[in-house]
Structures are given as structure tokens and as C-alpha cells.
Amino acid sequence: MSEQVVPAVDNRATRAGYSSGQVATGPSIGPFTRRIPHLSSRQAHSMHDAVICEPVRTPVGGFGGVFKDVPVTTLAGTVVRGLVERTGIAATDVDDVIFGQGYANGEAAAIGRIAALDAGLDVSVPGIQLDRRCGSGLQAIIYAAMQVQTGMSDLVIAGGAESMSGTEFYSTDMRWGTKRPSVEFHDRLAKPRTNSGGVNFPVEGGMIETAENLRREYSITRDEQDRYAVRSHERAVHAQDSGYFDDETIPVSVPGRRGEQTVVTQDEHPRRGIQLSDLAALRPIRGRVDPEATVTAGNACGQNDAGAAAIVTTAANAERLGLRPFAKLVSWGVAGVEPNRMGIGPVPAVAKALSRVDLSLDDIDLIEVNEAFAAQVLACAKAWGLSAQDIEERFNVNGSGISLGHPVGATGGRILANLLRELDRRQARYGIETMCIGGGQGIAAVFENLRR
Secondary structure (H helix, E strand, C coil): CEEEEECCCECCCCCCCCCCCCCCCCCECCCCCEEEEECCHHHHHCCCCCEEEEEEECCCECCCCCCCCCCHHHHHHHHHHHHHHHHCCCHHHCCEEEEECCCCCHHHCCHHHHHHHHCCCCCCCCEEEECECECHHHHHHHHHHHHHHCCCCCEEEEEEEEECCCCCEECCCCCCCCCCCCCCCEECCCHHHHHCCCCCCCCCCHHHHHHHHHHHHCCCCHHHHHHHHHHHHHHHHHHHHCCCCCCCECCEEEECCCCCEEEECCCCCCCCCCCHHHHHCCCCCCCCCCCCCCCCCCCECCCCEEEEEEEEECHHHHHHCCCCCCEEEEEEEEEECCHHHHHHCHHHHHHHHHHCCCCCHHHCCEEEECCCEHHHHHHHHHHHCCCHHHHHHHECCCCCHHHHCCCHHHHHHHHHHHHHHHHHHHCCCEEEEEEEECCCEEEEEEEEECCC
């Protein structure tokens, strides 16, 4: 495997994936030069293309909303069952099920395996669970692609699931009893947001602190954040009304109090008719400790519930099974940044993914950046040097985490399902999906439309 030396990515670079020899100035994200592996032509020709078929997802439920009492295993099993029924593949066609989940516990161990069994696949189909926090669902797709590209698997179902509504409080004091008069319980949702930087890089204010750090570094105003959040909701509502999400959505049947079944078909999180004044009235979450704080519940992502899945296979196997691929995985990249600036992680991750295939953001028709926070997304857009026209025409065109929600383990699959269909609708060539990751990481993947 040959290697290409690229400059350390700068956090104010005008383009992630800038052309060879173009070096940006300013504070550096990484302290050293990275070596980016490139496949030799012989290696590339010995590997299979990994294609994505029928990416689907459940509706996204609000926090404590329609899926409050639906176990994460039900969301996972439902989306896998829906995918299998839609495509007509048999259990014997599936070599593995890879699922991401950010808030796993003993209620759903190795959720990929449980999803396979609950979906009705044969006991011979294995499954696995992985966790790269917010990037888990996309990482599952990438790992599936690697298994297919190397010939270790012919067909993998990959995706993720999360029930943030069902994530529990827990205690580490009770296994051997306690002499204290009380037992301390931790919120499994909140705890990783402060300790995901390990002992050396604690972030006491959690993910909100990281967003405020980027807001300060990139001089992003409260008004800019709120306007972006309104735009996200408006785009999501327009996409709902236009039926853009219909084909990608697998309905979920939810039991009522009297035993009746309600079929959920639409996302719960988008706010129809939202006004800038509505968001301007909200108080900053860290206002008591930071008088300049700007991040509110209105310009941040939601905590949500959903499942997502796709088939990853070879082009030849897809043809044999009567599947029509949406796209192929062209390249991908992961990167680390300071945990207290985790939201800038997409910048070096995108640079890696693009440099490996000699592309730049100018070549990308659709850019999907998970909206953890408006401040974080706008910081990435500034680092990439995106124009107002870029943001209007090819950036999160149907909304994202602020409007559609962020069911952590399922987000990568949710974004993929819409990105590939939007490429098809526009007859565009390249799309990129990227997201920041708690603990200071970024992940990105480039896809090429095969339906042009």
C-alpha cells in the first residue's frame, strides 16, 4: 500500500480536501503531518466495489414521544424486517448484521444479533454491535463495506438503532452493597458527554460546552444559530410535505394503552411553522456559567429514537438478487480532534476521505453534516469556506439533526437513506456524509450515485 503525505488539516482551511500543495494558515488541528494510505492500482483492482442497496429507516421519534415505550430492539428488528421484506432477500443471503448503538446496556446486548433474530432471520445469521458514538451508524456501513470489499462477506445488513427515551439511570455502587446512606445514580445519556475525553481531556460542560467553544472561536452569533435552526426545520417540513421521506421510511406499529395499534409513519421532531422569535425567546443552556452563552434547546439537536438499515454487497451479487444499488462507497475517513472542540471533527475527516480519491468539496454535489448544534455546523461551514449559495443549494438540503433529530446509533443510517435518494432525485454524482463525535472525533464517507 502506497502512502501520500498531506499537510496537517487546519481548522480554518478554506477547503477540506484542498488540492495538493495548498497549505492553509492558522491554528492547527493536528500537531504532526499525517500519512494517508492510498491503494495501489493492483490492490484496488483486487478488491470489490461495495454498493449500497435500499437504505431505510424508521420514523424518528421525539424524546419521550411516540416511541417512549418501544424497546430499542423493536426498532432494530422492525427496520431489518422491513428491509428484508422490501428486498425479498433470504436468510441464506445474509452473512452478517452490523449495528451501531451509542447507549447500549444489558437489555440489548450485541444488538446486531438481536435485530437479526427479532427480524425473523435464521439462527445461522450472526450479528455484532459497535460504538463510535454519533458516528456509529455510518461506521457500521463502512465496516460492512470493508467485509464486502475484501471478499470476506457477500452481503451484510448494516445500520444502527437507539432509544434515547429508554436509556436508563444506573448505579455502580450496588454490586457488592454499600455502607453509605444513599446510592448514587448516573444518567447514561449525560455521563458519556462529560467523560468521553478520558481522564486527560475531561469536558465538564459536556457537548454544549464544545459547541460554545466553537461559537467563540469562529465568531458565530446567536442570531446566526437561530436562523440556521429555523432553516433546518423549514427544510425538513418541506421534505415531509413533498414526500421525500416516504420511500425511505419503514412504519412502526406502536401498541396503545387499550391494546390498539397505532402505525407511526412520520418523523415527530420537525416543528411546523417555527418562527425566529420562538427560538430567540429561549434561554441559553449554559447561561448561568457563561454570560456569553448562545446554545439553546432550539438551536441544538434533539435526543431521539429510531432504527436504520441498508444492504451492503457487491454489484454482481446485487444483480443476482435482483437488487438495484443506489450508490457505491468511494472513500471514507475518521479523525481525532481535541475533545473540547469535538464539533470540528468533520473537517479533518472529510479532508482524509476526499484526499484519498483526489476529490475536493467542489466536486461534491450534496453535503450532509449531522447537525449536533447550529454553532458546530456553521463552524464547519466556515472552516470549509462554503458560500451562502453552497449552503442554500447543497448543504443539509432536507434538514438534519436540529429538525429531524439525532438518534445517535441510527443517525448515520438515517442520513444515508435520504442522501442517496436525494442524489437520485437530482441525478447528481457525489454525496458526502459526515458528523462530529463526542470525545473529539469526526467521520466522513463519500458515495457515488449509481442511478445516473
